[in-house]
Amino acid sequence: MATKGHVSGIVANLVTVEVDGPVSQNEICFIDLEGVKLKAEVIKIQGARAFTQVFESTRGLKVGCPVEFTGHLLEVELGPGLLSQKFDGLQNDLEAMTGTFLKRGEYTPAFSHDTSWKFTPLVAKGARVRAGSWLGEVPESWIQHKIMAPFGLEGTWEVESVAKPGAYKANDIVAVLRNVAGQKMDVTLTQQWPVKIPIRAYEHKPVPYKLLETGVRLIDTLNPMVEGGTGFIPGPFGCGKTVLQHIIAANAQVDMVIICACGERANEVVELFKEFPELDDPRTGRKLMERTIIICNTSNMPVASREASVYTAMTIAEYYRQMGIKVLLLADSTSRWAQALREMSNRLEELPGPDAFPMDLPAVIANFYSRAGLVELEHDQTGSITFIGTVSPAGGNLREPVTESTKKVARCFYALAQKRADSKRYPAIDTIDSYSKYLEYDEVREYLREYLEPHWVEKVLFIRDILLRGKEAFDQINILGDDSVPLEYHVRFWKSELVDFGFLQQDAFDPVDKVTPLDRQRYMIDIIYGVCTAEFKFANFNEVAAYFKILINIVKQMNYTPFENEEFKRREDELQSALLERKKS
Ligand SMILES: Nc1ncnc2c1ncn2[C@@H]1O[C@H](COP(=O)(O)OP(=O)(O)OP(=O)(O)O)[C@@H](O)[C@H]1O
């Protein structure tokens, strides 16, 4: 029999419940407010008292209201029909809601159970299967959506029967499995999975190594991301975190994108909803939304469902990864998620950690990031989740707990610098402080050498060095004055400006410049490398500045011109003659 209870205390959306039976951590219950059922999750248990976080406003709730426990953890429903959808943190379909806001106690199904899907079996009777084995597939938009053996299966099972090809609905049984003990299990087109438990129905989780092209030069060349990698974008207010994530979402070479808008302002999310469906997919020429899922909880929605939203997004990402798909998961912003954790922890009167965040914040963040990754599936298939989160540290202070905890686990650090954003150098990723740890992995280096060119890594390190030495020269010039430093300092500084203006800065709103394919990045790096390794003749520092401004201008024009067309070639010739003028032979 289901455990029951009644409300014994209310602090905002933390509700304590006296229970008459067993309950478990993270179990879902419904609090009955005069017929309206409010969904809540158990976050702490103390004897016969359960502390629950309510996913709704608790306005009007009274001590004594009855509560019913479900015996289930917070789960999502997985199946065909998720693609192109917009959900809230609890997987309510935001398009299906009545009016502007979901009414309290109103929960909508994640997807229609009435749609017919064209099922094709992938196994035959007698086949031996495990959790996650592909039993059949149905076309969902452009992907072959796999119908998989339930992720909770233990050991090997045998296919007792499988449906013939044909049209089936979500709840129709398409396969029956049986284990050695004779236990049977029906498989439909859908399954449920608890969001806080990772789906681990894969064979191995190797080190990711394949470069993930994003079209952003500052990322691909200087701080590369890999398929199944993790990264984060910390940045003060208004420095371009959201713009950067959206460029990556539109251009990264992945199969599908899941965007989790977590606790951002409602007007930004409205923009996301309006803009995203309009965007064309540069890879297929169709609409980007066809391979996107948006999960959104704005800052005016209850914090508890904000906490759930990142888990919901990750679980859906893991589901598609099991189908052998390359998923990109973006969360904006993980600081708002951490704030939700902080609010609940404070209401629970737990001993606070730094900045009043819960003590286990580093572990919570580490566990979450560790769910991303590349996985090997049955039959030599692979799938991946690349995860990039934004962090919005108050006042741009990178020493606060969320940034510090994230830095320990995310392999790429794309720090946005206020100064850079103020001088409109976009993307405002700090060219010195940012890094990709993947560049140090042997597996990644080997891949880059083979895929791009044998000396790629050395060239990238050389370019990084130019930036660093340019900054040092700039500081010296600032301290000592233009005249008091050797001319060479000016040359160093201007070489780094060429790298910055000519290569790293990229206009997100220019049709050509906004995305640079890797072969074009490699071509441009060779040009820049050529200039940076050359020695020049100058009489004074004014000549250095004037000359490099000409070079920078030509390279910038090249960036705005379609690759290798007539004008591009003309600009390149112009650059070569400018170089001949000054180069020491
Ligand atoms: N790559 C870019 N190219 C051109 N303009 C940009 C770029 N990135 C950011 N901007 C400009 O900066 C503005 C703010 O960017 P964005 O909204 O992404 O900041 P944010 O860091 O997400 O801010 P918040 O902290 O408020 O969420 C944009 O509206 C745009 O004008």
Ligand SMILES: [Mg+2]
């Ligand atoms: Mg933003």
